[in-house]
Amino acid sequence: EADIYQTPRYLVIGTGKKITLECSQTMGHDKMYWYQQDPGMELHLIHYSYGVNSTEKGDLSSESTVSRIRTEHFPLTLESARPSHTSQYLCASGPLGSGREDEQYFGPGTRLTVT
Amino acid sequence: DQQVKQNSPSLSVQEGRISILNCDYTNSMFDYFLWYKKYPAEGPTFLISISSIKDKNEDGRFTVFLNKSAKHLSLHIVPSQPGDSAVYFCAASAENSGYALNFGKGTSLLVTP
Numbered sequence: 001e002a003d004i005y006q007t008p009r010y011l012v013i014g015t016g017k018k019i020t021l022e023c024s025q026t027m028g029h030d031k032m033y034w035y036q037q038d039p040g041m042e043l044h045l046i047h048y049s050y051g052v053n054s055t056e057k058g059d060l061s062s063e064s065t066v067s068r069i070r071t072e073h074f075p076l077t078l079e080s081a082r083p084s085h086t087s088q089y090l091c092a093s094g095p096l097g098s099g100r101e102d103e104q105y106f107g108p109g110t111r112l113t114v115t
Numbered sequence: 116d117q118q119v120k121q122n123s124p125s126l127s128v129q130e131g132r133i134s135i136l137n138c139d140y141t142n143s144m145f146d147y148f149l150w151y152k153k154y155p156a157e158g159p160t161f162l163i164s165i166s167s168i169k170d171k172n173e174d175g176r177f178t179v180f181l182n183k184s185a186k187h188l189s190l191h192i193v194p195s196q197p198g199d200s201a202v203y204f205c206a207a208s209a210e211n212s213g214y215a216l217n218f219g220k221g222t223s224l225l226v227t228p
Contacts, residue, residue: 104214
């Protein structure tokens with residue numbers, strides 16, 4: 001059973017506000033990811049991390065930033081929210097070097113609406 | 116450019132019959148292929164995967180087939196059950212990109228009683 005948590009689950013916020021989406025996992029996974037998904041579309045990778053102090057940008061250009069100060073925590077921040085940021089944000093984690101590199105476990109997601 | 120494609124947005128199957136979900140990819144560097152199941156308002160749940168060195172992997176009612184020459188994989192569910200109704204995402208990953216997943220757009224499966 002995967003233990004990965006995201007808060008908040010739903011967020012409605014006004015344009016220009018700074019927001020942080022939280023993601024935590026208790027499995028000790030080194031790799032963590034943030035995906036963005038619009039309805040009816042594929043998930044797009046926006047950030048990933050191989051471990052503490054490691055962060056990389058994904059395929060989809062994003063105005064968000066991430067940090068990885070602790071293994072279990074991978075928050076995503078939007079400095080100034082805009083309506084174009086309205087989407088679902090999914091966090092995932094996976095083991096490194098265990099032969100199970102193909103598996104990723106997803107959190108429940110945060111549905112963000114920017115008005 | 117989308118590297119993983121699921122060309123059928125929806126599929127309806129009768130309970131007890133076989134469900135076949137298809138997926139095509141373009142990147143020959145992909146090492147692993149995965150299927151995820153997603154219910155509304157939840158994150159995707161890992162279902163089954165296959166390494167590029169295999170052509171078949173089976174887990175209970177779920178079997179994934181990989182045809183590398185055709186860059187095609189499929190998920191077979193047999194027998195299909197109403198609880199299988201969900202959106203199924205095909206995904207692929209490569210070691211040289213940190214195993215980040217490239218997803219298809221998903222196929223919505225409806226299993227009717």
